[in-house]
Amino acid sequence: MKLQGENIRLRALEPEDLEFLYVLENDPEVWEISGTLTPYSRKVLRQYLDGAHRDIYEAKQLRLAICRQDHRCIGLIDLFDFDPKHQRAGLGIVISDAGARNRGYGGEAIRLVCEYAFRVLGLHQVYAGVGAGNPASLQVFKKAGFLESGVRKDWIRTAGGFQDEIFLQNINPDVS
Numbered sequence: 001m002k003l004q005g006e007n008i009r010l011r012a013l014e015p016e017d018l019e020f021l022y023v024l025e026n027d028p029e030v031w032e033i034s035g036t037l038t039p040y041s042r043k044v045l046r047q048y049l050d051g052a053h054r055d056i057y058e059a060k061q062l063r064l065a066i067c068r069q070d071h072r073c074i075g076l077i078d079l080f081d082f083d084p085k086h087q088r089a090g091l092g093i094v095i096s097d098a099g100a101r102n103r104g105y106g107g108e109a110i111r112l113v114c115e116y117a118f119r120v121l122g123l124h125q126v127y128a129g130v131g132a133g134n135p136a137s138l139q140v141f142k143k144a145g146f147l148e149s150g151v152r153k154d155w156i157r158t159a160g161g162f163q164d165e166i167f168l169q170n171i172n173p174d175v176s
Contacts (some may be wrong), residue, residue, distance in 0.1 A: 002118060003064065005108045007125040010077065013052045018057040020073050024096045036077060054084050058123070066095070066109045077109045079117060079126070087124035087175060095110060100117075102136065105156045110144040118172040125171045131156050132164040146170045 004008035013021075025040040056062045060082045066075040077093040082089040088101060093109060095101050117123040128146060130137045142148070146168035154162035 003112050005112050007103075008105050008108050008110060008112075009069070011067060011069050013049055013063060013065055015046075015049055017073065018042060018045055018049060020065075020096075021049070024094070027096070029094070030094055047077075056083045057084065060157060064113070066093075066105060068100070068105070072097075074105060075109070077113050079113065082121075087122060089121075089123060089126055090129045091117075091126050098150070106137075106140045107144050110141065110146075114144065114170055118174065119136065122175065123172060124175040125169050127167065127169045128165055129155075130165055133158070138166060138168075141168050155166055165172070 022040070022042055022045055025036070025045065030039065032097075047141050051059075051062065055080065061078060061080040062082070063076055063078045066077055067073050074097040075093065078092045079089040080092060091110065091113060093106055114126050117126050128141055129152070130141060132138075132151075134141045138148075147170070148166055149169045152165040152167060152169040155165035156163050
């Protein structure tokens with residue numbers, strides 16, 4: 001299955017992505033959504049890239065680069081907490097290039113990953129958690145077929161205080 005849409009393609013991480021990862025993983029704005037508290041060194045990220053080839057069944061996660069058709073990397077999308085027994089995985093996405101936001105790239109990436117998760121991995125569902133203070137992300141996930149199924153009260157600590165997290169699910173109708 002090709003992980004390519006009309007405007008983007010998803011690809012495995014490459015050693016050449018080190019600087020992109022370094023800038024992204026050390027951006028304090030991203031820390032709030034990723035739960036990161038400390039910066040990453042190039043050495044640690046290089047080690048991560050060296051092991052990024054591991055199979056999702058072994059690593060329990062899959063991280064892909066989101067690239068425009070001109071091959072420019074604009075973000076990352078992850079399947080995490082992969083659980084083959086219960087046939088589910090979490091999904092996280094970040095479009096790090098501010099100029100690429102609100103252009104449909106995120107929604108296209110989400111749809112491609114869900115198609116891969118359902119058709120190739122045979123998952124029953126993909127889920128996501130989005131901060132209530134992030135209406136743009138909520139809209140993208142809902143437009144991609146996710147339904148709101150719950151709220152975790154005061155779940156995310158932000159600079160402005162605690163905020164709720166909206167729990168969303170996309171359930172594959174072809175797997176029961």
